Every structure is written in C-alpha cells, then in structure tokens.
Amino acid sequence: MVTIKDVAKATGVSPSTVSRVIADNPRISPDTKKKVRKAMKDLGYHTNISARNLVVKSTKAIGVIMPSSADKALQNPFFPEILRGIGSVTHRMKYSVTLSSGQTEEEIYEEVQRMVFGSYVDGVILLYSRLNDRVTNFLIERGFPFVIVGKPYENVNGITHVDNDNFTAGKEITEHLIDQGHEKIAFIGGSKDLFVTIDREAGYEAALQEAGHEVSDSYKIHTEFLKSGGREAVENLMSLKTPPTGIVVSDDLMSVGVLSMLEESGVKVPRDVSLVSFNNVYLSEIILPALTTVDIQIHELGAQSAKALIEKTVNKTEPVKRISIPYEIVYRDSVSRLP
Amino acid sequence: MVTIKDVAKATGVSPSTVSRVIADNPRISPDTKKKVRKAMKDLGYHTNISARNLVVKSTKAIGVIMPSSADKALQNPFFPEILRGIGSVTHRMKYSVTLSSGQTEEEIYEEVQRMVFGSYVDGVILLYSRLNDRVTNFLIERGFPFVIVGKPYENVNGITHVDNDNFTAGKEITEHLIDQGHEKIAFIGGSKDLFVTIDREAGYEAALQEAGHEVSDSYKIHTEFLKSGGREAVENLMSLKTPPTGIVVSDDLMSVGVLSMLEESGVKVPRDVSLVSFNNVYLSEIILPALTTVDIQIHELGAQSAKALIEKTVNKTEPVKRISIPYEIVYRDSVSRLP
DNA sequence: AATGTATGTGCAAACGATTTCATGAACTGG
DNA sequence: CCAGTTCATGAAATCGTTTGCACATACATT
Numbered sequence: 001m002v003t004i005k006d007v008a009k010a011t012g013v014s015p016s017t018v019s020r021v022i023a024d025n026p027r028i029s030p031d032t033k034k035k036v037r038k039a040m041k042d043l044g045y046h047t048n049i050s051a052r053n054l055v056v057k058s059t060k061a062i063g064v065i066m067p068s069s070a071d072k073a074l075q076n077p078f079f080p081e082i083l084r085g086i087g088s089v090t091h092r093m094k095y096s097v098t099l100s101s102g103q104t105e106e107e108i109y110e111e112v113q114r115m116v117f118g119s120y121v122d123g124v125i126l127l128y129s130r131l132n133d134r135v136t137n138f139l140i141e142r143g144f145p146f147v148i149v150g151k152p153y154e155n156v157n158g159i160t161h162v163d164n165d166n167f168t169a170g171k172e173i174t175e176h177l178i179d180q181g182h183e184k185i186a187f188i189g190g191s192k193d194l195f196v197t198i199d200r201e202a203g204y205e206a207a208l209q210e211a212g213h214e215v216s217d218s219y220k221i222h223t224e225f226l227k228s229g230g231r232e233a234v235e236n237l238m239s240l241k242t243p244p245t246g247i248v249v250s251d252d253l254m255s256v257g258v259l260s261m262l263e264e265s266g267v268k269v270p271r272d273v274s275l276v277s278f279n280n281v282y283l284s285e286i287i288l289p290a291l292t293t294v295d296i297q298i299h300e301l302g303a304q305s306a307k308a309l310i311e312k313t314v315n316k317t318e319p320v321k322r323i324s325i326p327y328e329i330v331y332r333d334s335v336s337r338l339p
Numbered sequence: 340m341v342t343i344k345d346v347a348k349a350t351g352v353s354p355s356t357v358s359r360v361i362a363d364n365p366r367i368s369p370d371t372k373k374k375v376r377k378a379m380k381d382l383g384y385h386t387n388i389s390a391r392n393l394v395v396k397s398t399k400a401i402g403v404i405m406p407s408s409a410d411k412a413l414q415n416p417f418f419p420e421i422l423r424g425i426g427s428v429t430h431r432m433k434y435s436v437t438l439s440s441g442q443t444e445e446e447i448y449e450e451v452q453r454m455v456f457g458s459y460v461d462g463v464i465l466l467y468s469r470l471n472d473r474v475t476n477f478l479i480e481r482g483f484p485f486v487i488v489g490k491p492y493e494n495v496n497g498i499t500h501v502d503n504d505n506f507t508a509g510k511e512i513t514e515h516l517i518d519q520g521h522e523k524i525a526f527i528g529g530s531k532d533l534f535v536t537i538d539r540e541a542g543y544e545a546a547l548q549e550a551g552h553e554v555s556d557s558y559k560i561h562t563e564f565l566k567s568g569g570r571e572a573v574e575n576l577m578s579l580k581t582p583p584t585g586i587v588v589s590d591d592l593m594s595v596g597v598l599s600m601l602e603e604s605g606v607k608v609p610r611d612v613s614l615v616s617f618n619n620v621y622l623s624e625i626i627l628p629a630l631t632t633v634d635i636q637i638h639e640l641g642a643q644s645a646k647a648l649i650e651k652t653v654n655k656t657e658p659v660k661r662i663s664i665p666y667e668i669v670y671r672d673s674v675s676r677l678p
Numbered sequence: 679a680a681t682g683t684a685t686g687t688g689c690a691a692a693c694g695a696t697t698t699c700a701t702g703a704a705c706t707g708g
Numbered sequence: 709c710c711a712g713t714t715c716a717t718g719a720a721a722t723c724g725t726t727t728g729c730a731c732a733t734a735c736a737t738t
Contacts, residue, residue: 003694014718019696029716046456050398051694053389054723061437074423075621077414084413087440091450096459098400099436101426111430117385120435253622256595260627282414283592283622288599342724353688358726368686390724393693 002043010039022047053119062090062309063121065100065135067128068108073190073224076253077281078298082127082149085302093310109134116144122313125305129153129161131193145312149305151195160312162305162323164296166196166278169327170203171210173276173294174248176329178211181338182246182274186219186237188258189250197222200250200278219244234261238273245338249277252284255291255334270336280330290332300325341382349378361386392458401429401648402460404439404474406467407447412529412563415592416620417637418466421488424641425464432649448473455483461652464644468492468500470532484651486644490534499651501644501662503635505535505617508666509542510549512615512633513587515668517550520677521585521613525558525576527597528589536561539589539617558583573600577612584677588616591623594630594673609675619669629671639664 004022008015013032020028021036028036039045053059064086066074083097090097098121102108112135115121124139129150136153139146148161177185187204189197201220208215218240223230237243249255255277262269269275269289277284280295304323312318343361347354352371359367360375378384392398403425405413422436429436437460441447451474454460463478468489475492478485487500516524526543528536540559547554557579562569576582588594594616601608608614608628616623619634643662651657 001694004696005694015695016697016719017717020717023696027716032716044456046453048393048694049457049459050389050392051723052696054387054393054694054725055696057723059389064438069423074419075416076419077416080413080415080418083438083440084408084442087438088442091440091442091446094453096454097438097440099403099422099426099438101422101430101436103423103427103430107430114385114433115435118388120388256622257625260625260629263627283595286596286599287626288602290599340724343726344724354725355689355727356687359687362726366686371686387724390693391726393695393724394726396693 001048002045003048004045006043007036007039007045010043011036057119058122058313059119060094061096061098061121062086062306062313063098063100063112063115063124065108065112065124065126065128067130068105069103076251077283078251078253078279079127081281081298082302085299085304086125086306087302088299089303089306089310095306095310105134109138112138116142123147123309125149125309129195145309145316147305147309147312149301151199153195156322158320160308160321160323162301162308162325164294164301164325164327166199167203167206169278169294169296169329170200170248171207172203173278173292173329174204174207174246175211176292176331177246177248177274177276177335178207178213180246180274180335182244183211183213184219184242184244185213185246185248186221186244187248187250188221188223188234188237188254190222190254191224192222196278197250200248204248230257231261234258235265238262238265238267244273246274246276246335249275252277252279252281252291252293255293256283256287259287270334274335276335285332289334292332292335293330295328295330297325297327340387341384342387343384345382346375346378346384349382350375396458397461397652398458399433400435400437400460401425401645401652402437402439402451402454402463404447404451404463404465404467406469407444408442415590416622417590417592417618420620420637421466421641424638424643425645426641427638428642428645428649434645434649444473448477451477455481462486462648464488464648468534484648484655486648486651488640488644490538492534495661497659499647499660499662501640501647501664503633503640503664503666505538506542506545508617508633508635509539509587510546511542512617512631512668513543513546513585514550515631515670516585516587516613516615516674517546517552519585519613519674521583522550522552523558523581523583524552524585524587525560525583526587526589527560527562527573527576527593529561529593530563531561535617536589539587543587569596570600573597574604577601577604577606583612585613585615585674588614591616591618591620591630591632594632595622595626598626609673613674615674624671628673631671631674632669634667634669636664636666 004015004018007018018036021033100108100111102111123145126148129148129152131153151163152159152161187201189201205215221233223233249258267273277291277293280293284291284293308321343354343357347357357375360372439447439450441450462484465487468487468491470492490502491498491500526540528540544554560572588597606612616630616632619632623630623632647660
C-alpha cells in the first residue's frame, strides 16, 4: 500500500505537504501541488480512510436503518427507491452509506449502538417511525445526529424529519373519491403503530366528516400484511349490508393485494368499487387498472433526508427542521365516477 | 470519548492488557479480565473502529454494488430481498454493509475504486453481471476479493459466484408449459446483456427444441423495461397469425406488466394464454392470477454470497467457488392445461 | 540447586493520516 | 536598508488500537 510518506519521498517534500495538497490547501505553491499530484497519480496513491477518520473524528458515512422485517414488508419497492434517493446525495457529497442488517428490533438496536459508539457513522437515517421506539430514544439520549423519514412519535418539534403531509394527502385523495360521487368509503391500512397509517387514516376520516358522510369502524381494516388475515377482512368488508363503493388503501403494494382479492370475489375495479392509494411506486402504473395514487416522491424523501442529515453532521448547531415533501395525486384508472 | 487508556488507568493495568481482554486473549488471567470488563462497562467503553481498522488492516465491512439504475429496474423487490439475505449473515458475523450509491456506470466505477483503494471494505458483492463490465475487470485486476450474484461474463471458473442454474430452470419451467399441452411458447426477457436473461432464454429454447416445437425469433421479446416499447412488442406478439398460448417471462415484476397489457388487450390469463416467470417475489403470490414461477430463493442467494465473500476475505487462499442455489417451481394459477 | 518452561503483564513501536507550531525565505513599505 | 508581513514548507505530536518482544515470577524437571 502506498502511503503519504511514499509520495513525500518520491517528491522530495514532507508528508505534511502531501497531506496539504490532498486537502488543496491554498498555502501550497502551484508548482509543488503539480509535482505532488503527479507523484500521487504515478504511484497510485489513495488516502487510507481509517487513518484519516481516526484523526478527523468523522467518517463521512451515514447509517440507514431499515424497519425490523415485518417480513414481506421489506419487499416493498419503497425501499430500493428511497435508498436511491439517499444515494443520490450521499454520492454527490462523497459520503458512504452503511445499511442496517438486523432483522429483529433487538438486533437493530444493537447495531445502531455499534454504529454510534464505534464511530462507524456520522449520523443515522431512520426509515420508519414507530410508537415508542428504543432506537429513537437511544439516539436522542446520546445526542447523536439523526433524521427520521416520517413523523416522529413524540417531540415532533425536536427531531429533524422529512415527511409528506400525510394527513392532507389522505384527506385530499378521499375527497377525490367523494368528488366522484362516493359516500361509502372504506380504509385499509397497515399497522396502527406506524405514523403513516395513522396520519393517512386521520385525513381520510376528516374528509368524510367534512363531507358529512358516515365514518364507521366496520369500514376500517388494519392488517399487518395481506396474506391470511387480510383476505377475510376484505371479504367481510365487501359483504356488509352496505358495502363501500370506494376504498382508500394506505400503500400501493397493499393495493395490488386488495385488488386481487376483490377481483377474485368478482368485484371489479373500478366498475364495482373504486380504489385509491399512496406512494406511486412503479408497480402502480403497470398494474391493471393503473392506480390513482398519491405520488409521495419517495426519491425526494430520501434525498432530502440525506441532505438534512449531512448538514446536521457537519454543523452540530444546525436547527431542527421539519421538511415536508410536496405530494401530488396522479389520476389513473382505478376510480370511477358514481352517478 | 472513553479510550482503552482510560480503562487501563481505571483498572491499573496497561493498555495492552485491556486490548487483550477485548480480544479475549487466553494469556490474561481471569481475575484481570473480570476487573477490566467491569471497568469497560462502567466507563461505557466502546472500541474505536477506525483505530482498530488502521492497524489490523481490515474493516469487517463489505460493499454491495447495485446495478447502474436502469431506472425503474431498481424498484424490483429482488433488491430489498437480496439485501436482507446478505444482511442475515453479515449481521451474524458482525460485519457491516456499505451500499453503492452511484447511478451511472461511471459513478459506480469510481465508487468501487474508492471502496477498494481507500480500504473502505474487505470485499465486494456485485449484484449484477453484465457483459464486459469495467467494475468486474477492475476487481480482477486488483485481485480484490469479490463475489458475483449471477454468472460472470467470462472466466466463469475463476470467479466465485452464486447463482441459480438458470438454464435448467428456464428449461424446466417451459417444459411445464409443454407438459400442459402448449406448443407455441413465447419468451419475454430483459436486456440481452444480462446473463440471467441469456441463460433463462437458452433454457427456454432447449426445452422447445427437445420437444420438437418451433422456436422462432418473432416469439422472443427483449425489453429494457416495459413502458412504451414493451407495450407494442406484446401487442405485436399477440396479433401474430399464430399467437403463442404460453409465455415465459424472465422476471416476476415484468410479468405483472405483461399481465396488464394482455388483459388490457382482452387476453385473459390463464384462460387465453398461460404465463410463467421467475423469482417468486412476494408480489407474485398476491397478484391475480397468482403466478406460477420459479422460486430462485433470493434470500439464500444473498446469504450465500455474503458467506462466500467473508470466507474469502478472511482466507485469501480460499478456492474459487461456484455456488448453485437450488430453485423450485411453485405452481399457482397462471397456467392452464391445453386440450 | 540449577535449569527450563509456563504464565501474566508491560513497553514501545507501529498503522497512515492531519494539524499545530516553528522557521526560513521572499517581499513590502517607509 | 530595516522591520514587519506574507508565503511555502517541515518537524513532531496526535488520534486509539494492536502486537512483537522483553521481563519477572512461579512452577516443574532433573
């Protein structure tokens, strides 16, 4: 391995000088710079990152924490997409991304501990926001820089996070259904512990209330993921005395599951029931019917969170921010107008 | 930050001793160990990873390189799943995972360079295998440990890789179609540069040939991803004088696109045409019809590649391996028997 | 009793960078 | 021409660990 000393020797300058040309220190003469740079290239020098990290006490790396694997949930295309978003800025800033690999909550917790105590990373992005989360608490307690994608479960004004206005999005998308003449509208969402679900559902309710339509518990389903339990729930829903004519689903992937169940029971979308959802994942435009869904700009969510985190790590006094990524409803073919 | 010296001071031993109890060196007496461990706990000591890396010249980290983003392709659930697989073993071995974040081929190449030259990682997993890939060449040239998920484009016996037997899988799944009475079978795949596509397609052809059925170029479609171009191709395919009765699609996600196009043109699956594909991503069981697909065990693919890579990094003389993950066809509802 | 071998620990030199401080040379202005 | 700056560079300390070697003590062997 070729070190700074080798380059120094080869150029006849001191190691300090080499270090300075690497940092592009203005006090080094252009001549020397040229010479040193050439030597670096010739010898194939690359700075050793551990050595540098050791002295500068920073790693230029951020940790990305995935939710504990509620199994299939991680197959959600949301994740690769948000990783791309994060990557787009980390790459530009020459940061690297360390991914969590724990599966259970406990494993993840240990991992985050290692990351922060061992100085693996300068900051952390949490890809979930769960009620009463150990990891979050730990990070706060240690005063370690982190940002949440989604809404923190408490201390909303004390934690930098990037989110959509899920309440309003939920409200708007169900208003769309209402505009199309629907009154009986159901909601199918994921875990009630997740803030996304909570917010979107609240928006859904608000829209109904505002329009003076009934909001009934029998119209609301919460299912971790749609295998066994989900199927029955959907069947029950559609065999109510007055089944809904519209459904708000809290996630595109979930929507394709719901779609299948419906069609399987002979219910056609959008002919018999209209369906709207969230995320605007690629999937939602290649499925039939293409989904009317709210585009939450996953990529941007990722990019902004990385940006905010990096700012935070370089400047510890950076103020707390609440970043709201605008959403946009994209109208496709899963909704029909009621007479 | 509490260092080894602090612990040493607190216990009245030398730093070396502390270091040795961390390593659980047998030459340290049980008493001392106990004492030191207590102090570490009390003071909240955690070893600084940069410092250690610097001297042991290893990072216990592996790099995972995603393919350059042929855009939507990365939204394939294949990726989160393989990351989970990798994570399952890295976590167990206390390794960390650094994700590539470059989008273009060029960016990725630079990134890999940084990773290896800067000693960011001990080894690298390539999540793709492309014809004449710069990154691969670079890794070989440098003699840097890496494994490929998929089949290397050359020097197959010189590069450790973990793969399915995609040829046989392709053959078997089309034989299933043939068994069900199909003779006119088409193939829809992704880029011809990707080895998965090539192998699966070759298997498809072999099956047809062996059965004495026609294999025609007009039955083969290659589409980067299924937006505009794909749609026409599929339409053309189905409006041939003798349209296929069965289709082999090289990827589940692609299948849902194909499915939609077909249904949109009034072609029902499996009534009018049967469809089989690959991967067995969660999606394929929640869509309607549920897909008959070959389960390639993505998770295992990831786990084995991580395992092989780690072995390789700890033991440089570890022999080259070709690891073949068994696949299994899972029969669902997208195929119908022809009279 | 003399020699040899375990056993447990400490000293000090790495590892490869960055950075503070010092220094000599060259320049500036009066 | 001298004092005061500015400029370009070097010496050496430092970051937190690991590890080869030395050393002292205790024990076993003849």
